[in-house]
Amino acid sequence: ETGVTQTPRHLVMGMTNKKSLKCEQHLGHNAMYWYKQSAKKPLELMFVYSLEERVENNSVPSRFSPECPNSSHLFLHLHTLQPEDSALYLCASSQDPDGLTGELFFGEGSRLTVL
């Protein structure tokens, strides 16, 4: 079992749908992240939660809504998305949210396609 698990692995949705991505980490970490990976673009940080509080929101559109109910779970709620939101959404966790040396542990991602 991987340390960070994401579901679903693949999701196809229409622009009017509401869906959620789920991330669970089994590593005892205290920080979790959502990244967006689009084709031919660097990974983009979307949200950071440290000790279940949001500490970073990189000007992400409101159609993306994160939720962190506890230190092990992270959700990304999706509604009225656009086709350009189609991407691989990666969840990550770390134990060192304020330092330089804490590596990130990533899940395998959720591949989202918006029709």
Add this chain to the structure above:
Amino acid sequence: AQKITQTQPGMFVQEKEAVTLDCTYDTSDPSYGLFWYKQPSSGEMIFLIYQGSYDQQNATEGRYSLNFQKARKSANLVISASQLGDSAMYFCAMSSIQGAQKLVFGQGTRLTINP
């Protein structure tokens, strides 16, 4: 603002040869960290190696070493004795001491190992 540049979109190498993946960075922070991640076709980002800006020696992890040249602002990844399983996307990333762990990623290099 921090920036990571990977100028090699793709690299093709014969099995068992060594390979160097280029990475240059730009930052005004006095302290920073440099990372390399591997992303196989499964999508998961796998941490490979870390170099702190004040580390005197180049980091090494098994077959991976990081050629850190601070004056040139470069942090190239060297893979010795390449294997077929090394075929993947490779991302260079940088962290800042400011706030939560926020990695800035380069655009990646696709490495293909030929038998």
